[in-house]
Amino acid sequence: MTFHDLVQHGIEYGDAQGAEYIELRYVRYLTEGYNTRNGEIFAAGSTETSGIGIRAFANGGIGFVSTTILEKDAIQQAVKTAIRLAQSSKRKTPLTLSKEPVVQTQWKVQVKIPFVDIASETKLNRVLDVDKTLKQTFDEKTFPYRVIILSLETQKKYFMNNEGTQVEADQSLGRYAVLLTAQGSKGTEQRTFSRGSTEGWEWFESPQFIQSIIHEANDVKAVADNAKNMKFDKPIDVVVGAEVAGIIAHENCGHPSEADRIQGREGMNAGESFWMDIEVGKTRVGSPAVTVIDDPTIPKSGGYYLYDDEGVKARPRYLIKEGIANEMLHDRLSAGKAGVRSNGSSRATNYDREPIPRMANTYIAPGDYTFDELIADIKFGMFMKSFTEWNIDDRRYQSKYVGLYARIIRNGEITDEFIRRPVLELTSQGLFEAVDACSKGFASEQAICGKSDPGQGIPVWTAGPDGVRMRKIHLGGMS
């Protein structure tokens, strides 16, 4: 039987067995990794998995079973087990899904050069080229530890439920991550950064691939050579770059807007949300300069998709609109509980994981200013372009971002004075309320967003304007 037939059979069998709702999701997932340390390969691998995840609703509960045995009997057994597990949950409050339009469709990432068409030697050599360029560009002692990770993934998905929805998708994502340790005259600094695109191998062939890594390396070297500890007795104006704006959009807005957290479903793991205490659609959580959008439909983006893993059409979600909490991220389960429609936020990393509400590409919307205009209006402040350590509490309210590349602004100009490890330790509300302007520029970082148990690390973009200005910020940390 083909996977189409198996999925169809599983649905019909689940219906016959009395499932109130049943869905089957086939995923074939090809992953490749090429990893080097200081110019030498230390690991590489290529793994293909395929299987079917089954989610069944019965007696108000949910059962989930996955199988790698793609045969009729195994699918029947798995469907039966999923229904039995759902029934044994003995829920007092029945779980239901939101009503959504039935669709039958296909979508795919536009790929010029599929990863499978490129020899593994070529892929490895591309990673080694990066290291070679780093060694040629910098003194040998500048970066004593250089770890480069190239990851390629291709997915075929086929989703069907007993409401009649069928969605078939082909995805392709290439990404890299670099961990650099710089030894400079002022000490060592570490930096991890990542980029990615939903394209094929063509993305790695662009000249920007290596150039952007060298650019980042220059920044880390500059910090290790120049950054000094500084203390400020008074609040200062702060401009953060796209990388910092992106992590803020993701952590301080995206996560708290996830409806499953707000409803308590992630209470054990990723936690709940301060959005439990506000009225979405009415409560101000930032200044009018702040609009935060999560949009899966951006072509070539790291979190790109057109239909989610419950077969719901994707669309941009305006999480904060001009400072007002505007919209949560819903899958059909959270939407059903809230009595609203899903906004297509349901994602699962593979066939063996349940779909849950996730971000895709989350960003602070660009404003009307040029970057220079943002800086020109600052008498004394800081430009924080990148960060190292970060964390946030499980209600997503108390956040901390330690700056890496950070320079003093004096009289409307960025100076050559580097600040060592400045700390933004702010509440989500305190941070967004301090924003008074955003620039027109836009840039993105590839990231893997972690959530749930068992973990589901899912590709996303964190992005934003190249300048977000915050007024009168008290830097944190302890001397």
Added chain:
Amino acid sequence: MTGKEELGTMIDQALKIASAEGEAIVRGRNVLEHQIRISNSEIDIFKQWEYTVLEVFVAIEGRIGTTEIFNPSPKVITKEIGHLKKFVKSLQPTPLFQGLQEDIKPPTKVETLYDKRIRDFPDQAPDVVMAALNAAQKSGAKRTAGSFFFDETHVMLKTSQGFSGAFPESSYRITLRSFVDPESSGQGIAVGRTLGNVERTITYAGKESGEIASLAVDGKQGKAGKYDLVLHPTVAASILGELAGSANPLLFLMGMSPLKDKLGEKIGPDLLQIWDDGRMPNGLGSAPFDFEGTPTQRSSIITNGKLEGLVHNASTARMQQTKSTGNCQLVKFSLGTKLVVPAPTNIVFSKGDASFEELLEPQRPTIYVTSNWYLRYTSQLEGTFSTIPRDGMFLIKNGEIGQPVQKLRIADNLLRMLANVEAMGKEPRQVRWWEVDTPTFIPFVRIKDVPMTAATQ
């Protein structure tokens, strides 16, 4: 599930093809795993995963690679290992591979690894969970969330160097988090290998989560400053276990450990003894042998405060002219890639002589921290980090748990915190949950002069 004999036959076939031109390891695992997820004191979803997988490592002239074969059959094994070998030959030799374990010894005897009653446990599990939720409610919880895993795995491993071994294992782990209100919560965890006292341990986790949540009500914003901290085993495992886990030559090579160049140095007080122990009874990281077939053992990491040893597999041991400590593991590194490298099994801290009450005896301003998450680094090389307490956190007053405080962050350095350990409790617990991957046996710990920070606005 594939039968034991059939699994052995498939492993033999895979090993023959994989080792035809070099060295190889094939591990077969038959896995049956369940999870119950809970929120708002009800079961949200009940999951099952059942699969057979062959994990294959191949080394050909210093070039290495790994793959996984799910639902293996003779045809699929031939195809997938053929692909792997072609892939490996296209790579370059890696200096991190120095050959597999040649010294074949009998596996270690490990107590309390398997309980066959786990097979029928799915039928009882929802009731056991409900008993724990009731215990939480009786302790004051208004609602409880949780995650309960239980599993059974049959492991068989063969290497090209002649090792052959097999063992069954079972385990459970539950984390329960109770809430009285959104800002007043408490956590309890329970882990084990056998089901003899599962209901008691899980019910205790529920009770502890409810008690901490109840004590946490009316928490006030904490004041930033330096405090002595009394760490619940859950927190001690996250912070001190993180440092012990970085006694790993692989992390040294990548600039990801603050212990590099510290071997032989005194880095903590005399009372600190830390081991890696792959034989620990009831330990979730225990096994008779590692991924190369080396018998597991107890290895000293820190003795009387001195960094005495690292965890090794055969390759890193050869690089440092020593012997494998039985710590070779197959570790996921990046997409599609697993590493055959040293990794901790169970991290075990020695117990001290202080009761919980004695740990609370006031010396300086003291805070009791019951749980934490999000340990992140500014520099892994230095050990500079911060982590966020979550759930109940309390000021200590007159030797007793006092005013609950909130919204503080531990911002310190791992080496400094280890050096500042003042006292260890008498009763170690095994910790393994979402935030602590390596099973860690550790008691309550008191650490002096820890910087705590708070949001500035």
